[in-house]
Amino acid sequence: MATNPMQFLDLPRQDPQKTPAEIRIHEFGEIIGQFDPATAGQQAGRCLACGNPYCEWKCPVHNFIPNWLKLVEEGNLFAAAEMSHKTNSLPEVCGRVCPQDRLCEGACTLNDGFGAVTIGSVEKYITDEALKAGWRPDLSDVVPTGKRVAVIGAGPAGLGCADILARNGVEAVVYDRYPEIGGLLTFGIPPFKLEKNVIRTRRELLEGMGVEFRLNTEIGRDVEFQALLDEYDAVFLGMGTYNAMQGGFPGEDLPGVYPALPFLVSNIREVMGWEHDENGFVDMAGQRVVVLGGGDTAMDCNRTSIRQGATSVTCAYRRDEENMPGSRKEVVHAREEGVQFEFNVQPLEIVGDDKVEGVKVVRTRMGAPDERGRRRPEPVPGSEYVIPADRVLVAFGFRPSPSDWFGEHGIDIDEGGRVRAPESGRHAFQTANEKVFAGGDMVRGSDLVVTAVFEGRQAAEGILEYLGV
Numbered sequence: 001m002a003t004n005p006m007q008f009l010d011l012p013r014q015d016p017q018k019t020p021a022e023i024r025i026h027e028f029g030e031i032i033g034q035f036d037p038a039t040a041g042q043q044a045g046r047c048l049a050c051g052n053p054y055c056e057w058k059c060p061v062h063n064f065i066p067n068w069l070k071l072v073e074e075g076n077l078f079a080a081a082e083m084s085h086k087t088n089s090l091p092e093v094c095g096r097v098c099p100q101d102r103l104c105e106g107a108c109t110l111n112d113g114f115g116a117v118t119i120g121s122v123e124k125y126i127t128d129e130a131l132k133a134g135w136r137p138d139l140s141d142v143v144p145t146g147k148r149v150a151v152i153g154a155g156p157a158g159l160g161c162a163d164i165l166a167r168n169g170v171e172a173v174v175y176d177r178y179p180e181i182g183g184l185l186t187f188g189i190p191p192f193k194l195e196k197n198v199i200r201t202r203r204e205l206l207e208g209m210g211v212e213f214r215l216n217t218e219i220g221r222d223v224e225f226q227a228l229l230d231e232y233d234a235v236f237l238g239m240g241t242y243n244a245m246q247g248g249f250p251g252e253d254l255p256g257v258y259p260a261l262p263f264l265v266s267n268i269r270e271v272m273g274w275e276h277d278e279n280g281f282v283d284m285a286g287q288r289v290v291v292l293g294g295g296d297t298a299m300d301c302n303r304t305s306i307r308q309g310a311t312s313v314t315c316a317y318r319r320d321e322e323n324m325p326g327s328r329k330e331v332v333h334a335r336e337e338g339v340q341f342e343f344n345v346q347p348l349e350i351v352g353d354d355k356v357e358g359v360k361v362v363r364t365r366m367g368a369p370d371e372r373g374r375r376r377p378e379p380v381p382g383s384e385y386v387i388p389a390d391r392v393l394v395a396f397g398f399r400p401s402p403s404d405w406f407g408e409h410g411i412d413i414d415e416g417g418r419v420r421a422p423e424s425g426r427h428a429f430q431t432a433n434e435k436v437f438a439g440g441d442m443v444r445g446s447d448l449v450v451t452a453v454f455e456g457r458q459a460a461e462g463i464l465e466y467l468g469v
């Protein structure tokens, strides 16, 4: 499909400019720049248009990647934006935060020695630039159905669901306990990965499509769930997972030990000039920080601490680098910014008398694979030592946080607390209560923005089928 299908031989992969580490460690803005139109077209034109686009299959929303790359190569930005929105409700967000190295770009044929097409950066370019040039989603031929659906949670799952409902003439009313939409996109992911004006723009777009947001409203506290069941034709749950995992070792309650998410949120509030919540601002300036964990949340803690002016930041992870769960590019960014990594160490205790003084760890070696195929870390006897620290951030991930009202409304959960809502059920993502659908982290466990968007969209299709519209 490309004008010159062998273009990749002459034109190497080129990523958008990245702010140099010595500058970006002093600021919180996004670190990845934007392609200019010529470079976007050239990079998009590197696509081989393979007959069987592996990138599309590996992308959780199955974006029509070669097709919109071709449109960008031809300079047809608005058509690219239209096509990009056919499969993804938040393309400008996914282009920024997806772990492309494990998804679309990891599957690109050109990875075989030539460098994958810069799919994520082109995806972000399309929507950002089309919006700047005046493109808006066209819903002019949508016919209202008179049906109304309540969406609980304005995170990626809820937004994906509301997007599809609106495009099919169903009124979506989205409730969230927070004062802004986005879920973890706003109250979790730091601005150096995703600036908050991106979410604000998306809110304007969705409102323009007729989606209504009722914020600062917690279902189960401010509004009863039963009231939603009574008022709406169906309800979608996209409430995320918020039960932070703990290490279960001594010293976790010492002053100076903080869970990851409240720390990150306090920083976002500080940077944005928003009022702090009851946790207040946690400042790492002048502190030796140890971050426990190896996923995206741990990387965000590392890089936020660096920007706040920590004297040192050490990330301690119990497996080796190969077996880290987070995005490779984020580890690269963290290293460039001065984060020290201690791989193959398992925390045993946070030490200190009346405040943190260090983390006692034991070295590990990689053992046999676990049930998910990841090699298990095994402690090496006699290898204990203490990493000195003034502050410790615990970033071990999240467990489901089912609400206590699920049971009384016939919403089943599995043994781990995830809501049961099978993709291949009678209607996609329908729960045991036929009027209630669910998707995103609360169904699959903590995962990715793009998988939450996918499930929200699929659940909306299930709702449309259930409503017979």
Ligand code: FAD
Pocket (backbone or CB within 6 Å): 097, 098, 099, 152, 153, 154, 155, 156, 157, 158, 175, 176, 177, 178, 182, 183, 184, 185, 188, 189, 190, 193, 217, 218, 219, 220, 238, 239, 240, 241, 261, 264, 296, 297, 300, 439, 440, 441, 442, 446, 447, 448, 449, 450, 452
């Ligand atoms: P959420 O985003 O958690 O949204 C749920 C929403 O429901 C929230 O707004 C919440 O306030 C609302 N809610 C819950 N209960 C109620 C109630 N009773 N009433 C009203 N509202 C309610 N993924 C990536 O792909 N790339 C990344 O780089 C990345 N980085 C991450 C960094 C951090 C620090 C964290 C924590 C996660 C990261 N993730 C990343 C994961 C990603 O953010 C989540 O998988 C995704 O946001 C899940 O979407 P969701 O809609 O299911 O839930």
Ligand code: SF4
Pocket (backbone or CB within 6 Å): 058, 059, 060, 061, 062, 063, 065, 088, 094, 095, 098, 100, 103, 104, 105, 119, 120, 123, 450
């Ligand atoms: Fe790649 Fe994510 Fe975009 Fe899919 S949504 S094309 S995986 S960046």
